[in-house]
Amino acid sequence: MATLTLIRHGESVWNLENRFTGWVDVELSPKGIDEAKHAGEKLAGMHFDHLFTSVLQRAIDTASLALNAARISDLPTTRDLALNERHYGDLQGLNKADIGKQYGEEQLKIWRRSYDIPPPNGESLKMTQERVLPYYHAEIEPMLKDGKNVVVVAHGNSLRALVMHIEGMSPAQILETNIPTATPFHYEFDTEMNLIGKRDTLW
8 A cells, every 4th residue: 555645835925915826936924834844743653755846945845844843854855847836827926806806706716726727828727737647647656556655745736636636526526626735635545556545635
């Protein structure tokens, strides 16, 4: 059996300001730092063989803070932009409430949560999934097949893309799925990559 642990980064300064972040490399807020440390406390006593993160600092810092809190050191680590947050295009840096007022709350929800409708000059969740899943199949899945325990620290939408695949969700189901910040959840697989258990899954 192998365990895949997924963690969304802690609150960033732009999460706090309710701004679309995407690929902009912002740092964790003070609350996000505390969240990351608390996530690490939940990992205490667990064994991991490899860490994967995006190349964005908020994910890298969350991983570092969490593993330090869990007293896990010297963990082999791979960072890749395939795990980056969804790119929000022209919306990056803009306040979500302002976008809701300008375009309507329904359009805002579509841009934020729909599967295949991208914001202007940005990525849809489907497009994000098209870069996340090949990376997952090529780099992460082989480790799980070998019985290794893997932790992935990434972003709301790159993790939604993974969760949709792992749980076999429909586009309608993923529309209503939100991944909370800095909350570890775990999927357990057999050597044939059959999902045999999940823990701390909040939806």
